[in-house]
Amino acid sequence: MMFKCKRIGLETGGKPVVILNRRDAEELGVRGLSRIRVSHKGKCLTTILNISEKIIKQGYIGVSEDVVKKLKIREGDVVEVSVAKFPSSLHYIKKKIKGRRLTYEEMFEIVKDVVEGNLTDMEIASFVIALETRGLDVEEAANMSLAMVETGERLILKKKKVVDKHSIGGAIGDKTSLVAVPIIAAAGLTIPKTSSRAITSAAGTADRAEVLMPVELDVEEMKEVVEKTNGCLVWGGSLHLAPADDIFIQVEYPLSIDPLLLPSIMAKKKAVSSKFLVID
Numbered sequence: 507m508m509f510k511c512k513r514i515g516l517e518t519g520g521k522p523v524v525i526l527n528r529r530d531a532e533e534l535g536v537r538g539l540s541r542i543r544v545s546h547k548g549k550c551l552t553t554i555l556n557i558s559e560k561i562i563k564q565g566y567i568g569v570s571e572d573v574v575k576k577l578k579i580r581e582g583d584v585v586e587v588s589v590a591k592f593p594s595s596l597h598y599i600k601k602k603i604k605g606r607r608l609t610y611e612e613m614f615e616i617v618k619d620v621v622e623g624n625l626t627d628m629e630i631a632s633f634v635i636a637l638e639t640r641g642l643d644v645e646e647a648a649n650m651s652l653a654m655v656e657t658g659e660r661l662i663l664k665k666k667k668v669v670d671k672h673s674i675g676g677a678i679g680d681k682t683s684l685v686a687v688p689i690i691a692a693a694g695l696t697i698p699k700t701s702s703r704a705i706t707s708a709a710g711t712a713d714r715a716e717v718l719m720p721v722e723l724d725v726e727e728m729k730e731v732v733e734k735t736n737g738c739l740v741w742g743g744s745l746h747l748a749p750a751d752d753i754f755i756q757v758e759y760p761l762s763i764d765p766l767l768l769p770s771i772m773a774k775k776k777a778v779s780s781k782f783l784v785i786d
Contacts, residue, residue: 509526521572653750660777751769
């Protein structure tokens, strides 16, 4: 089916979201939170569907800003809409819910769909809760770390000794980096430190550091700072390094759980080329 685009000015945190009129959705044979494929000028994108009776008229499709950017859509452009294929990653999420081990290929498929916005918040939450209740062994944690790195950008540094550290956090741990990173950099070692915002506490290391300096740098800005000063302290969520981790954190934070502690740490460290790591 063909629809005219209407920009709805909605920023959805990387998730491609569209809105159809209820009658158009019924004719297409889809319901809310279904996946539909939007095609425009040779480009295709799988999106998450929302339904409205008043915001969007029949014959139109409301597109979020993420869809606009990825498909380079302008107001009034005509796009083709069809029912999208059911993602295989959902089978693997159900497998984990039942307590079974996941292979690297299965972990990679889940992480890729999380990054590409092919899974709903409910489906991502189901996976995170399954990891919390069923657990994951060391091999699964390693596989998930690698999948997180492979689905994001990487910071490549031409340094022999790139070091890093990680504190578990909490009232004491989330202030360690503010003291340790400058000392390590001043000693002549290279430390490209990324930190998270709050996960299970009121404020994370990046939140505290932001009181003193900007922490939302991109990869090139981070590289420039590290090459000039030997170190940095930035928020990992702005870098697209292991981006799945930051999406998972959005689910973990309101639930005050952190089942991805080990994969999260190792993925971020590998993504910035760290060779030596201290964890307390």
